[in-house]
Structures are given as structure tokens and as C-alpha cells.
Amino acid sequence: MLYYLVFLVSSAIILCFLGILPYIWTDILISAVYVLVICWITNKLFAKLFKASYNPESTLITALILALILGPDLIILTVAGVSAIASKYLLAWKGRHIFNPAAFGAVFCYFTLNYGATWWIGSLETLPFIFLGSILILRKIKRFQLAGIFFILTLILSTIRSAEFGLNTSYFFDLFYFLVPPILFFNSVMLIEPLTSPYKFRHQAIYAVIVAGAYYFYGTIPLEIPLELALLTGNVFAYIVNGSFRKVLTLKSVKKESADVISFSFRVPDKFKFEPGQFLEWTLAHKNPDSRGVRRFFTIASSPTEDEIILASRFADKSSSFKEALKSLRTGDQIIGSNLAGEFTLPSDPSKKFVFTSERRKLCFIAGGIGITPFRSMAEYLIDKDQKRDIILLYSNKTEKDIIFRDVFEKAGWKNIYVNTDIDGYIDEELIKNKVPDYKDRHFYLSGPPSMVDAFADLLSKMGIPGNQIRTDFFPGYN
Numbered sequence: 153m154l155y156y157l158v159f160l161v162s163s164a165i166i167l168c169f170l171g172i173l174p175y176i177w178t179d180i181l182i183s184a185v186y187v188l189v190i191c192w193i194t195n196k197l198f199a200k201l202f203k204a205s206y207n208p209e210s211t212l213i214t215a216l217i218l219a220l221i222l223g224p225d226l227i228i229l230t231v232a233g234v235s236a237i238a239s240k241y242l243l244a245w246k247g248r249h250i251f252n253p254a255a256f257g258a259v260f261c262y263f264t265l266n267y268g269a270t271w272w273i274g275s276l277e278t279l280p281f282i283f284l285g286s287i288l289i290l291r292k293i294k295r296f297q298l299a300g301i302f303f304i305l306t307l308i309l310s311t312i313r314s315a316e317f318g319l320n321t322s323y324f325f326d327l328f329y330f331l332v333p334p335i336l337f338f339n340s341v342m343l344i345e346p347l348t349s350p351y352k353f354r355h356q357a358i359y360a361v362i363v364a365g366a367y368y369f370y371g372t373i374p375l376e377i378p379l380e381l382a383l384l385t386g387n388v389f390a391y392i393v394n395g396s397f398r399k400v401l402t403l404k405s406v407k408k409e410s411a412d413v414i415s416f417s418f419r420v421p422d423k424f425k426f427e428p429g430q431f432l433e434w435t436l437a438h439k440n441p442d443s444r445g446v447r448r449f450f451t452i453a454s455s456p457t458e459d460e461i462i463l464a465s466r467f468a469d470k471s472s473s474f475k476e477a478l479k480s481l482r483t484g485d486q487i488i489g490s491n492l493a494g495e496f497t498l499p500s501d502p503s504k505k506f507v508f509t510s511e512r513r514k515l516c517f518i519a520g521g522i523g524i525t526p527f528r529s530m531a532e533y534l535i536d537k538d539q540k541r542d543i544i545l546l547y548s549n550k551t552e553k554d555i556i557f558r559d560v561f562e563k564a565g566w567k568n569i570y571v572n573t574d575i576d577g578y579i580d581e582e583l584i585k586n587k588v589p590d591y592k593d594r595h596f597y598l599s600g601p602p603s604m605v606d607a608f609a610d611l612l613s614k615m616g617i618p619g620n621q622i623r624t625d626f627f628p629g630y631n
């Protein structure tokens with residue numbers, strides 16, 4: 153996201169310099185640098201005051217969004233920047249901020265200075281850059297459904313509103329010129345922001361409808377900030393449905409699982425409930441965090457039936473500062489686990505009476521490397537609950553030595569196929585047909601790096617497996 157925004161600011165500066173955009177290029181440059189400095193200083197002060205750890209990248213992202221949607225007025229940028237960053241600390245409950253900071257800053261500016269966002273970056277001239285960036289961002293964070301629903305609904309509702317005054321060709325030109333570019337920017341940068349939008353797919357669809365509906369509604373009353381206000385309305389819904397889960401976890405022990413995988417076992421905090429396959433957002437404050445920041449998502453590799461919370465991760469030769477800090481944790485040290493979420497979970501127990509036929513399907517799990525963590529949680533859970541399920545596990549690693557949690561999978565009694573790419577090659581159609589002859593009757597769960605998961609989802613759909621028989625879990629961040 154940061155690279156995308158830097159790319160947009162740079163493109164805008166060049167377009168201004170070439171006279172394609174009607175602004176002065178130095179104004180854009182100065183305002184972007186200025187708001188970055190304002191947000192940076194404000195964040196440092198609040199972080200110190202609240203003794204909070206923070207992600208430096210998110211401050212820069214907020215600043216650049218403000219530079220791209222507000223005009224180059226330094227007073228406005230100061231008020232917007234300070235209020236946006238302050239909202240992250242002051243309008244937060246149980247460690248989680250409620251509102252999208254940039255949208256809040258813009259709304260605050262409107263009510264204090266009577267100056268709303270101009271969304272100047274959204275224009276026909278910048279549309280190719282916005283479009284390209286939107287596709288890349290939405291592809292990366294897998295939120296096409298959310299963005300798509302909002303985009304289509306907004307176009308329909310705007311057309312309905314304009315129909316009252318009669319539709320003509322100039323309406324469609326206006327739509328394309330004035331609405332589509334800012335909406336695409338809003339969609340891919342603000343609407344989908346992970347911390348202030350819902351985690352679950354079904355909540356995301358409702359959230360998209362709420363924001364689109366609120367945008368339509370606020371457009372009917374004389375307020376000039378319908379988009380920003382609509383987003384804040386949606387943020388409240390997201391906050392409610394996401395819940396405000398936050399636990400302090402204390403390290404019990406550390407175990408080396410393979411040459412590059414380490415597992416960390418934490419004490420189970422009180423009243424901690426989760427489903428096998430779910431994940432947490434882990435925050436580890438440390439000195440001089442790199443640009444990747446102090447937060448990461450990790451699956452809970454243990455089962456709810458165990459007396460420990462396990463985080464297992466792969467460590468590269470040159471790790472991020474987060475991973476270095478994780479590696480240096482000692483027994484008794486603490487880390488924060490928040491935002492429990494995830495729908496990569498087991499279907500209902502098929503031996504129960506009232507279960508949908510689709511939930512009774514046999515399962516096939518495909519894991520690549522560290523993508524095995526949710527399956528460890530499920531295996532241990534089924535063992536402890538004494539539930540028998542028809543499961544085939546295809547688990548791919550570079551070498552035999554990279555296989556982790558083997559004992560748990562053997563104990564679970566699944567049909568486990570270990571594929572070591574150094575000698576067996578990759579899992580392909582032939583291997584699936586060979587090892588999973590009844591593959592058409594199975595529900596597939598795919599977990600690993602995004603490129604691997606995408607490749608298997610494509611392969612399975614070519615093999616005739618419908619999309620509703622495929623679930624995916626992506627582990628981004630690995631090269």
C-alpha cells in the first residue's frame with residue numbers, strides 16, 4: 153500500500169509538471185512532505201504519551217492518503233493530519249481504533265474548518281494509475297468481493313439519484329469522469345483497510361452495502377463529505393462485528409521444529425475461545441522496527457483442546473525486525489494477540505444429526521511449507537475430540553527434513569502424503585488424481601504462500617472442482 157501511494161504521489165507530480173494535471177507540481181510535493189512530517193511527529197508524541205507500540209508504515213499511509221484527497225493547504229493538512237493520527241489513540245477501545253484515520257481527519261477538517269476532501273487524485277488523467285494499483289492491491293489482499301459490491305452498488309445508486317433529473321450522455325460522461333476515479337481510489341485504499349473493515353466475508357458484504365447505502369443517504373442531505381462519513385459509519389459496523397478481542401500472552405517455551413521453523417508456546421489466557429484454523433494478529437513492540445512494522449498475522453497452530461497457544465513460523469536468513477524480536481523472546485516475555493478471526497475452519501461434525509449435506513463431504517488438505525499450521529490445529533482437535541473424518545493431507549516441502557508436526561498427523565490417522573519437491577517434484581494434476589482418486593467428492597482446503605494457493609485453486613477448478621468446494625488460506629509476506 154505504501155509503495156502504491158508513493159507511486160500515485162510521484163505520478164501526480166509528474167503529470168502536474170507536464171501540465172496534464174492542473175496543479176503546481178511543487179505544491180503537491182511540498183504538501184505531501186509536510187503532511188508526512190506532521191503525521192510522523194504527532195504519532196511519535198501520542199505513542200510516547202500512551203506508551204503504545206506502533207506501525208510506522210501505517211502513519212505514512214495515512215499521511216499520503218490525506219495528501220492525495222485534500223488540497224495543498226498547509227493549515228488544512230495540519231488539522232487533518234493531527235486529528236487523523238490522534239483518532240487512532242483517542243477513539244480506540246480495548247486496543248483497537250474504530251475509524252479509518254484518514255477519513256476521520258477529512259471529516260474533522262470539514263466540521264472545524266468547513267473544508268472537505270476534494271479527492272483531487274481521482275481524475276480521468278490519473279485513472280490508469282489508480283486502476284492498475286487497485287487491481288494489484290485487491291489481488292494481494294483478496295478483497296475483490298468487498299470492493300466489487302461497493303463499486304457496483306455506488307454506480308447503481310448514483311444512477312438512480314441522477315435519473316430523477318433525467319439521464320443523458322453527459323450524465324454517463326460525468327459518472328466516468330467525476331465518480332469512477334475517486335471511487336476506485338477510495339475502494340482500494342480506504343474501504344478495504346484491514347483494521348477498520350470486517351474480517352469475515354459475509355460481514356464484508358454487509359459492510360459494502362452499509363457504506364454504499366450511507367454514501368447515497370449522506371448525498372441527499374447537504375453535507376459535502378458523503379464518502380468519508382459513509383466510511384466512518386461502516387467502520388462502526390466493522391468494529392462491532394469484529395469484536396474487540398485482545399489478550400496478553402506469556403511465553404512458556406520455544407521449540408525448534410526444523411532447520412528454519414521455530415514454534416513458540418504461550419500460556420492460554422482466561423476465557424480464550426477459538427476454532428481450529430483461526431488466526432490472531434500478534435503485536436510485538438520492539439526497538440527500531442523496520443518498514444514491515446510491529447504486527448503480523450499468525451495462525452494458532454495449537455488446538456483449543458490443548459493447554460498452550462502455539463505460534464509456528466519460518467525464519468529467513470535475513471529476517472524482518474519483527475521476526476528477530478520474536479526469536480529473542482525468553483520464557484515469561486509477553487506478546488499481544490488480538491483480532492481473533494478466520495473462516496478457514498473445519499466443517500461441522502458430520503456425525504451430528506443436523507448438518508448440511510455439503511458439510512458432510514470428505515476433505516482434502518493441501519499445505520505448502522509453513523502453511524501447515526492450521527492443519528496441525530485441526531488434527532490435534534480431532535484427535536482430542538475423538539472425531540473420525542475422512543481426510544487426505546497433501547503436504548509439500550523442499551526436503552524431508554522440512555516436514556513438521558508429522559507425529560500429530562500420523563496420530564490423527566489421516567491419509568498423509570508427504571511430497572518433497574527435491575525428489576518427488578511438485579504436487580500436480582497427476583499426483584492429485586493418483587493419490588486422491590475420489591477428488592471430485594472432496595472439499596479442498598489450501599494453505600500456503602499466495603502464489604501456491606492461487607496455483608492450486610486454478611488447477612482444481614480446471615479439474616472440475618467447483619469454487620464452493622475450495623477453501624483458501626493465504627500466508628503473504630514470504631518471497
Ligand SMILES: Cc1cc2nc3c(=O)[nH]c(=O)nc-3n(C[C@H](O)[C@H](O)[C@H](O)COP(=O)(O)OP(=O)(O)OC[C@H]3O[C@@H](n4cnc5c(N)ncnc54)[C@H](O)[C@@H]3O)c2cc1C
Nearest residue numbers: 442449450451464465466468470471472475525627628629
Ligand atoms: C491469516 C494469516 C495467517 C498466517 N499464519 C502464519 C503462520 O502460522 N506462520 C507463519 O510463519 N506465517 C504466517 N502468516 C504470514 C505472516 O503473517 C508473515 O507475513 C510472514 O511470516 C512473513 O513475515 P515477515 O514479514 O516478518 O518476513 P520474514 O519471514 O522475516 O521474511 C520473509 C522474506 O522477506 C524478506 N524480508 C524480511 N524483512 C524485510 C524487509 N523489511 N523488507 C524487504 N524484505 C524483507 C526476508 O529476507 C525473506 O526473504 C500468516 C499470514 C496470514 C495473513
